[in-house]
Amino acid sequence: MASDRPLVIVTRKLPDVVETRLRELFDARLNLDDRPFSRDELIEAVKTANVLVPTVTDRIDRAVLSQAGPDLKLIAQFGTGVDNIDLDTARNRSILVTNTPGVLTEDTADMTMALILAVPRRLTEGAAMLKAGTDEWHGWSPTWMLGHRIYGKRLGIVGMGRIGQAVARRAKAFGLQIHYHNRRRVQPDIEKALEATYWDSLDQMLARMDIISVNCPHTPATYHLLSARRLALLKPTAYVVNTARGEVIDENALARMIENNELAGAGLDVFEHEPAVNPKLLKSEKVVVLPHMGSATLEGRVDMGEKVIINIKTFLDGHAPPDRVHPAMF
Numbered sequence: 660m661a662s663d664r665p666l667v668i669v670t671r672k673l674p675d676v677v678e679t680r681l682r683e684l685f686d687a688r689l690n691l692d693d694r695p696f697s698r699d700e701l702i703e704a705v706k707t708a709n710v711l712v713p714t715v716t717d718r719i720d721r722a723v724l725s726q727a728g729p730d731l732k733l734i735a736q737f738g739t740g741v742d743n744i745d746l747d748t749a750r751n752r753s754i755l756v757t758n759t760p761g762v763l764t765e766d767t768a769d770m771t772m773a774l775i776l777a778v779p780r781r782l783t784e785g786a787a788m789l790k791a792g793t794d795e796w797h798g799w800s801p802t803w804m805l806g807h808r809i810y811g812k813r814l815g816i817v818g819m820g821r822i823g824q825a826v827a828r829r830a831k832a833f834g835l836q837i838h839y840h841n842r843r844r845v846q847p848d849i850e851k852a853l854e855a856t857y858w859d860s861l862d863q864m865l866a867r868m869d870i871i872s873v874n875c876p877h878t879p880a881t882y883h884l885l886s887a888r889r890l891a892l893l894k895p896t897a898y899v900v901n902t903a904r905g906e907v908i909d910e911n912a913l914a915r916m917i918e919n920n921e922l923a924g925a926g927l928d929v930f931e932h933e934p935a936v937n938p939k940l941l942k943s944e945k946v947v948v949l950p951h952m953g954s955a956t957l958e959g960r961v962d963m964g965e966k967v968i969i970n971i972k973t974f975l976d977g978h979a980p981p982d983r984v985h986p987a988m989f
């Protein structure tokens with residue numbers, strides 16, 4: 660017999676406590692073995708579900724949404740970025756989209772700071788060398804494995820939203836000078852607390868920074884924001900860190916410049932064609948690569964799940980869910 664509870668289809672395995680709660684509240688169809696949905700499975704899901712819970716790995720584009728059944732009323736994304744969803748088509752079809760902002764801010768900022776430290780100080784290079792065997796290491800030397808100091812250097816944050824500001828707080832404590840570019844200048848009190856310098860011109864900021872941190876969402880306007888032309892404005896001694904979305908940087912241009920010593924290095928948690936990573940980046944000692952782990956804490960993923968549940972529950976109870984996404988926000 661068909662359940663009279665709303666059908667909630669979840670595309671990936673979520674933490675156990677989240678899945679248990681989803682089951683208690685809804686007719687939840689879970690993905691316990693975590694095999695990503697094929698395109699056909701996604702289409703089948705939008706045809707039948709009342710609520711879809713996708714993640715960054717699901718491409719919910721116009722073609723998928725055009726097959727949505729009349730019962731699909733809410734897409735409750737498990738994640739903050741919603742660049743995998745065609746928001747305009749969703750709106751035109753009266754499908755509400757929600758996300759999970761706020762709860763992964765601190766974890767993502769921690770990972771950003773970890774990369775800001777790891778790249779100039781050659782952290783993974785040194786660790787990998789020892790793990791490979793101690794033949795390479797003959798004891799301490801005054802001139803071996805030298806990196807670069809971050810204290811006193813200029814950090815340019817591209818995108819001063821929640822995560823950008825959380826990165827700035829951490830970086831300030833490490834003695835970095837905070838600079839930023841954003842669509843809108845942040846409130847004067849925030850700027851003052853962070854001792855942050857606003858740059859209206861991204862180009863001018865790039866040319867003067869020692870480290871760049873990308874913390875803006877991926878939207879049509881930010882696709883390849885760090886284009887080959889803009890990357891060429893950076894000093895050859897500069898580092899680039901990205902924990903936002905790979906698409907914001909022209910990855911091929913970045914890899915080429917690092918290979919040609921036109922940039923000092925990069926710390927990348929995200930890539931333009933995930934899960935593929937440009938082989939030049941993989942093999943370069945000057946690049947620290949992570950497999951999209953910015954928000955990967957158990958606490959963060961449980962909090963994200965709770966946000967998803969609150970969004971679904973309030974919506975099904977006839978109220979406006981707290982984390983509604985409007986295309987104009989991105």
Ligand code: 8YV
Pocket residue numbers: 713714715716737738739740741763903953954955
């Ligand atoms: C998420 C992220 O885990 O929330 C985001 O935007 O980048 C990740 O940390 C992922 O997107 C889940 O959808």
